[in-house]
Amino acid sequence: KAGVTQTPRYLIKTRGQQVTLSCSPISGHRSVSWYQQTPGQGLQFLFEYFSETQRNKGNFPGRFSGRQFSNSRSEMNVSTLELGDSALYLCASSLDDGRGRGYTFGSGTRLTVV
Amino acid sequence: GENVGLHLPTLSVQEGDNSIINCAYSNSASDYFIWYKQESGKGPQFIIDIRSNMDKRQGQRVTVLLNKTVKHLSLQIAATQPGDSAVYFCAETLTGRRALTFGSGTRLQVQP
Numbered sequence: 001k002a003g004v005t006q007t008p009r010y011l012i013k014t015r016g017q018q019v020t021l022s023c024s025p026i027s028g029h030r031s032v033s034w035y036q037q038t039p040g041q042g043l044q045f046l047f048e049y050f051s052e053t054q055r056n057k058g059n060f061p062g063r064f065s066g067r068q069f070s071n072s073r074s075e076m077n078v079s080t081l082e083l084g085d086s087a088l089y090l091c092a093s094s095l096d097d098g099r100g101r102g103y104t105f106g107s108g109t110r111l112t113v114v
Numbered sequence: 115g116e117n118v119g120l121h122l123p124t125l126s127v128q129e130g131d132n133s134i135i136n137c138a139y140s141n142s143a144s145d146y147f148i149w150y151k152q153e154s155g156k157g158p159q160f161i162i163d164i165r166s167n168m169d170k171r172q173g174q175r176v177t178v179l180l181n182k183t184v185k186h187l188s189l190q191i192a193a194t195q196p197g198d199s200a201v202y203f204c205a206e207t208l209t210g211r212r213a214l215t216f217g218s219g220t221r222l223q224v225q226p
Contacts, residue, residue: 042218043158043214045215056211056212056213090158103205103214105159106157108156108157
């Protein structure tokens with residue numbers, strides 16, 4: 001079965017711009033989570049969506065937002081980009097069967113802010 | 115790559131040796147733990163998981179040990195191969211929290 005698909009793979013943006021990243025989960029997975037990975041901070045949780053509802057949010061400023069569509073695909077948006085937003089953004093999908101298992105990650109979108 | 119510049123602890127082993135990667139987790143209430151492998155340019159890949167009601171779980175060439183008393187996880191890789199070279203992360207969560215907390219990672223280098 002197809003894995004988690006993230007698009008685009010690479011992005012270069014200028015400070016102050018905004019960006020939208022996309023994630024298509026594994027078929028049948030209804031939970032989608034987003035993580036930011038940087039050399040300095042490692043992997044950090046951004047937010048999690050299930051059935052179009054945000055259920056959990058990490059400690060990131062309001063410039064980071066997301067949404068989920070009825071087909072479980074998810075997008076995240078970062079507005080007013082800062083240099084420090086340069087990172088690998090990873091999406092993970094899971095069954096969310098109540099046991100907290102089965103997080104599968106995509107290959108990520110590498111965002112560079114210049 | 116995403117781990118370039120980050121001073122990760124590095125474990126260097128010879129091909130065929132056994133590897134042990136350690137992780138200290140932070141939340142004593144966490145009840146589910148996962149080990150991930152991340153190769154350059156890729157997302158984390160699931161290796162093995164364990165629930166807090168177990169202290170050991172085995173997979174193919176890998177074993178995870180959980181010591182809740184000292185909040186410690188370890189990943190043992192038997193007969194390490196060059197293809198095992200990657201950065202390894204432990205992650206913890208609490209059922210219902212729906213968010214993983216990752217450790218800082220360990221780079222495994224396998225010398226042929």
